[in-house]
Amino acid sequence: MSKGVAITGMGIISAIGNNVEENYASLVTGNTGISKISKIETNHKDSIMVGEIGFTNQELEQQLGLSSENNYSRTAFLGVIAAKEAIKNAGISDINNYKTGLISATSVGGMDRTEAHYYDYAVDKSTQKYIEGHHAGDSTQKIAKQLGIEQSLVTTISTACSSAANAIMLGARLIKSGQLDRVIVGGADCLSKFTINGFKTLMILSDTYNSPFDEHRKGLNLGEAAAYLVLESDKVVQSENKPVLAYIKGYGNANDAYHQTASSENGDGATLAMQQALKVAELSPKDISYINAHGTATGNNDLSEGRAILRVFENDIPDFSSTKAFTGHTLAAAGAIEAVYSVLALQNNVIYPNLNFKTQMKEFNITPQLEFKEKEQHTIMSNSFGFGGNCSTIIFSKKQ
Helix, strand or coil: CCCCEEEEEEEEEECCECCHHHHHHHHHHCCCCEEECCCCCCCCCCCCEEECCCCCHHHHHHHCCCCCCCCCCHHHHHHHHHHHHHHHHCCCCCCCCCCEEEEEECCCCCHHHHHHHHHHCCCCHHHHHHHHCCCHHHHHHHHHHHHCCCCCCEEEECECECHHHHHHHHHHHHHHCCCCCEEEEEEEECCCHHHHHHHHHCCCECCCCCCCCECCCCCECEECEEEEEEEEEHHHHHHHCCCCCEEEEEEEEEECCCCCCCCCCCCHHHHHHHHHHHHHHCCCHHHCCEEECCCCCCHHHHHHHHHHHHHHHCCCCCEEECCHHHHCECHHHHHHHHHHHHHHHHHHCEECCCCCCCCECCCCCCCCCCCCEECCCCEEEEEEECHHHEEEEEEEECCC
16 A cells, blocks of 8 residues: 655646746746637637647647648647646656556547547548547547557546546555556646537626636636656655655545536535545645636536535635636646646745636625735645536645
8 A cells, every 4th residue: 555646747838838837937927828720710709818828730740740641639738738747746657567557537538539530430431540530538548559658547537627636546546455556637628619518608707807706707727737746655765766856645526416517506516525525634724825726717617616615614614716817727637737737836836816707796705816926835625516516526646
């Protein structure tokens, strides 16, 4: 049994940066990645805003040295880039010298390719290879192949917006139980017309910059991103004398079974997830120095999460903010994106600003952190809540 679950490497690509260093610089300077749509032909391109990554598929293909005959989805491109950065950051030269697995999360999968070639599929055989990459596991398999992971656990999690948090949680449990020595965990999702149309139908997309926890919030901005973390056991860390970025201290998952897309108004699932994470970490609410909130800027989520925070922390609310005003809501990747941001906050002793906040919500009197702030950090909680009531919380710590 491994006592500790160490984070030894991280990689990320998002609308605010192409690697960990660029993402952190944007968080520090308040540089948002939200803009009008430029890379997808959609009827909604002038009516909503999103968090787009600047590279075209062809540019991503060139970065990875792939031939033009590949059948990678944009999700797979982004996932490979972030996962490779994480491996490099962890100083891993032989991916198979320890029992190593990959747990990757996605919601969109290869939908961007499917929607582009759906009508050609029956008549143009050259497009059929893209449809073969539609399923959620395809991007995971491509990442595993690019990393060289052989004869080990390679699996995919798709639990909506809590997916990557659940990937992290499963990876931590596999290390704690001694089943694996190292697990690459995270998620990737690209923008697609399918998701834009779906969220537009739900009437929760904003036509301006999203404003988490604001009384006049209009909805979320979709985003695309990928992020991966390398989790390693005590055995690996000690034998390799590795520097540790942070530790996975606690985790919790709960489902309030309230609605297909909405969270319960009192935040039942979120409350249970946070309480369970604290229990696993053997911590009390007062031990949390900062909450990276899910904070999607929808009417339902911010009300539900705010009430859940009050239920767990009562009158002693730690500093909290949502970073989705920087990146947009990156769906299945969100838990991994915000895990990277949480670790960076721990390392640099900072709290990120909750951009675009102007008016206090009338339902409660808690206010997110509005300015970039330097503050000694020791234990950070990160929330990820998904459709279907799937709520997950991860706690990161400087100490084992």
